[in-house]
Amino acid sequence: MSILGKLFSGEDPQLNKGLEATKKSFFSKLGTAIAGRSEVDVAVLDDLEEVLITADVGVPTTLKIIDAIEARVAKDKYLGTQELKVILQDEIQAILSAQETETAFSFSQNFSNKPHVIMVVGVNGVGKTTTIGKLSHQFTQAGKKVILGAADTFRAGAIDQLQVWADRSGVALVRQEMGSDPASVAFDTIQSAVSQNADIVLIDTAGRLHNKVNLMNELTKVKRVMDKIVPDAPHEVLLVLDGSTGQNAFEQAKQFTAATEVSALAITKLDGTAKGGVVMGISDQFNIPVKFIGVGEGIEDLKIFDSSAFVHSFFN
Numbered sequence: 001m002s003i004l005g006k007l008f009s010g011e012d013p014q015l016n017k018g019l020e021a022t023k024k025s026f027f028s029k030l031g032t033a034i035a036g037r038s039e040v041d042v043a044v045l046d047d048l049e050e051v052l053i054t055a056d057v058g059v060p061t062t063l064k065i066i067d068a069i070e071a072r073v074a075k076d077k078y079l080g081t082q083e084l085k086v087i088l089q090d091e092i093q094a095i096l097s098a099q100e101t102e103t104a105f106s107f108s109q110n111f112s113n114k115p116h117v118i119m120v121v122g123v124n125g126v127g128k129t130t131t132i133g134k135l136s137h138q139f140t141q142a143g144k145k146v147i148l149g150a151a152d153t154f155r156a157g158a159i160d161q162l163q164v165w166a167d168r169s170g171v172a173l174v175r176q177e178m179g180s181d182p183a184s185v186a187f188d189t190i191q192s193a194v195s196q197n198a199d200i201v202l203i204d205t206a207g208r209l210h211n212k213v214n215l216m217n218e219l220t221k222v223k224r225v226m227d228k229i230v231p232d233a234p235h236e237v238l239l240v241l242d243g244s245t246g247q248n249a250f251e252q253a254k255q256f257t258a259a260t261e262v263s264a265l266a267i268t269k270l271d272g273t274a275k276g277g278v279v280m281g282i283s284d285q286f287n288i289p290v291k292f293i294g295v296g297e298g299i300e301d302l303k304i305f306d307s308s309a310f311v312h313s314f315f316n
Helices: 003-007 013-018 020-034 042-054 059-076 081-097 128-141 158-169 182-195 212-229 247-259 278-286 307-315
Strands: 116-121 146-151 172-174 200-205 236-242 264-268 290-294 302-304
Touching: 013 020, 013 307, 020 042, 020 081, 020 307, 042 059, 042 081, 059 081, 059 278, 081 278, 081 307, 116 128, 116 182, 116 212, 128 146, 128 158, 128 200, 128 236, 128 264, 128 290, 128 302, 146 158, 146 182, 158 172, 172 182, 182 200, 182 212, 200 212, 212 247, 236 247, 247 278, 264 278, 278 290
Parallel strands: 116 200, 116 236, 146 172, 146 200, 236 264, 264 290
Antiparallel strands: 290 302
C-alpha cells in the first residue's frame, strides 16, 4: 500500500463526489443482480459479469475478477452474497495495486533528473491541455519551477489555451506560431528549461489519431530532439484519457501505446460519468499505472491516484 493509502483513514469529499455517478450505477445494478439470493452461484456470477462490463471495466479484466471469485467459491465451498462485496473489493484492489510503484508520487518530491521532462499525449478533447495546466499549478504550489512547451502546433487555439493556463499558474510558456515544427518547440523548451534551471518541463503534443504512422513518427522526432539536450528525456510519457468515453478510451490507449512508450495514465472527467470502471480496466489491460484522475473542473480537482483511496471511496 502506498503512503497515501496508509494515511487515508477518512472520507475524501472530492473523490466521493467525483465517483458518485459510477457508484450509483454500479451498486444499483449489483443490488439488482443479488436481490433475493443467498449464495454466489453461476447465475449471480453471470449477472456480476454483466454489471462489470456495463461499468466499462472491460471484458479481460472482468473475466479475471470473475475467475478469482469462482476460485474463492470453489475453495470455501459456500459463499454468501453478503460476502461478495468484500471479495469484489479485494479483487479490484489487487488489480489496481499491481500497477502501483512502491514509492508514492508527490508534487514536492525531488526527481533524479533536472529538469524532469514529461511529454503529455492524448487525442483532442480529452482534457489534455487542462491537465497540463492543473499539473503546472500543483507543481508550482509545491515549490517547483515549471516550464511548459506548446508543441501542439496543429490545433487551432491549442497554443492560446495553454497560454491561459500558463498565466493562471504563473509559469513560463515556450511557444511558436501555429503550424510550426513540434520538435522545434520541444527543443526550444528544453533549452530554456536548462538555462533557467527549471525543475519540471511539461510538453503538450498534438492529439491526432487519423494516421498512426504519422503520429508515431512525430512523437519519435519530438523525443529524439529532447534527448539531445537532456539525456533520456522525456522521462515520462503521460497519456490523458477521457473516462466518460468508456470503451473509446480503451481504443485510444491501444493506439497511443502502439505509437510511443506510455509510462503513466491520467484519466479525466470521472465526475460526469458512470463509466469509472475504465480506471480498473485500462490500467490492468495495458499494464500502465494510473497516476492522476480528474474528479472535477476545479484547478485542485486533478488528484494523485491512490488505489487504496479509490477503492475505499468506491465501496463506501
